[in-house]
Amino acid sequence: MRKRWLVYLLCLFTLGLTQTLTQAQPNNAFPLLVQSGDNWAALAVRFQTDEALLRQLNPHPNPQRQPTIGTELILPETAVPQTGSLIRPFGTLLATAAQHQTSPWLLALRNNHTSPHRPALHQLLFIPNSTTTPRDLPAGFTSLELSQTVGKPGQAVGLRAVLDSEQPVTAVLGNNEIGVFANGRFLVGLTGTGAFFGTQQPSLQIQVASAPLWEQPWQFRDSDSWTFQQLTLTGTAAQIDQQSIAEERERLFAIWEKDSDTPQWNTPFQLPIDNFLEISSDYGARRSYNGGPYRTYHEGVDFAAYGGTPVLAPAGGTAVVAEFLYVRGGAVIIDHGLGIYSGYYHLSSIAIAPGDVVTPGQLLGEVGTTGLSTGNHLHWDLLVDAIWVDAQAWIEQGMSCWILAGLNGACN
Ligand SMILES: [Zn+2]
Incomplete structure (x- = not known):
């Protein structure tokens, strides 16, 4: 009986403690996820507080440093958000007011200026409106x-x-x-x-x-889900011609480094293969050869599939490579525009020629095990700005349509 009372008492005590803690938390002391343009000056305007207080609540060894995109900041209890635009004008307050269809005197008042006739070159100006979040963006x-x-x-x-x-x-x-x-x-x-x-x-x-x-x-955070692969090369596989590997790589990078200005696709990217057994290796898998360090990673996605399975264009583009190579075997590379290239390797046959314009779903070739390969599979890679990126993530994020929308284009 006495034990039970003790438990009740403990419970009551804990409840009381939790309540005190909750009360101590002010309603508006919420953490803020920093976006592009959320620098100290912009945040001070937006939350009607001052920069010094914001820096004090969020100390950093380098006082010059702006808040990092993708990290959280603590706001003061007194923070009250307001809406409006922040701009860096090229002329006087008067000209800026005319451009933004607001009163020059209101603008002067809100920005602590004595007169709207004074130049306000490259100075951060706040223009109140009801819809915009004040952010300090690049000029214009x-x-x-x-x-x-x-x-x-x-x-x-x-x-x-x-x-x-x-x-x-x-x-x-x-x-x-x-x-x-x-x-x-x-x-x-x-x-x-x-x-x-x-x-x-x-x-x-x-x-x-x-x-x-x-x-x-800008905060980048590494994934903790990379896989690690130990590969053993013996016999003929160990006698790979390093010179040929380097030459092939150099030749392809000369292609991948070219940017054309126009997107050549207008649909979301699709997987380049319908019938596959499994994804046998993801992009980014760390690789160690013959017990050495994990110095390289897998630059594409491997689809294990039966020989002869059709390989299809994921989106529109132009074939810039369609030939047999030393490492990659039967190879097709498609230029999608804007520095985006996709590649299809180890093909047993190639169905298109260099210069061909391809449409989504068009047959590019068939799965094989040509070049440096140990079994039938499709190695699919995607380069953006001459850097290998994760093609599966590219599709999942809908990057191809995100880009077209950014250029005021349609994607369907
Ligand atoms: Zn591969």
């Missing part, structure tokens, strides 16, 4: 979207934006120049990261004409 951008808020190594990386007017734009992720494509005021940037990119916070930099460089770090 009315929107900027990323394909993923937390980047995933091995996947294609995309950005899309709408600009006030046509402007020359370049973009860089870490050390890697991003392929940028425009359709008037609509803009898409594309690159990949590779399966060994790891967890890191590379800087996303965007340069618009002669405006100051726009820059924000």
Whole structure:
């Protein structure tokens, strides 16, 4: 009996404690997932607080550093969100007010300016409206979207934006120049990261004409689901001609590094094979040869299938390679435009010729085991900006239509 009372008492005590903890939490102290354009100045305007307080709540060893896209920030209890646009104008407040159809005096008041006649060059200006989230975007951008808020190594990386007017734009992720494509005021940037990119916070930099460089770090988090494969090469397989491998690679990279400006597809990408037994190796599988370190990874997706199974074009494009190669055997490579290439290897036969324009579902060849291969399978690879990316993730994310929509195009 006494024991039971003790349990009740304990329960009551715990309940009381939980309640106190809940009460101590202010209603609006919610964490915020940082998006592109959420820098300290923009967040201070948006939540009607000041930069110093935000930095104090979210300390970082480098005080110059802007909040990292894909990480969470703590907001102060007093944070109250407001809506509107943040812009970096090229002229006076008066000109900006006219452009945005608002009162110059209201603009001056909301931005602590004494007069609307003063120039406000490259200064962050807040324009209240009811629909927009205030974000500090690159000069002349009315929107900027990323394909993923937390980047995933091995996947294609995309950005899309709408600009006030046509402007020359370049973009860089870490050390890697991003392929940028425009359709008037609509803009898409594309690159990949590779399966060994790891967890890191590379800087996303965007340069618009002669405006100051726009820059924000971006969180990439490595997957914990990579598979590890130990392969043993013996006899003839061990005597692979390294020279021929290097030459083939070099020749193909000369093709993959070319970007054409126009998308050649207008449908979602499909799997290139209908009848397969299993996916025998995913993209990014770490590989060790003869007990060595895991220094390489699988650059495509392997579909185990019977010899002679049809291999089909996943989307529209132009065949740029259709021939037998040393490593890849019967090979077809399709240029889809915008620096996107897909490849089909170890084919027993090839059904198209270089220069052929292919339509979705068109027969490219048949599954075989030609080149350096130990059994019938299709090795399918996808390159974006001359980097191998995960083709399965590409399809699952609907990247092909996401890109077309970013260029104001249709996809169906
Ligand atoms: Zn393979």
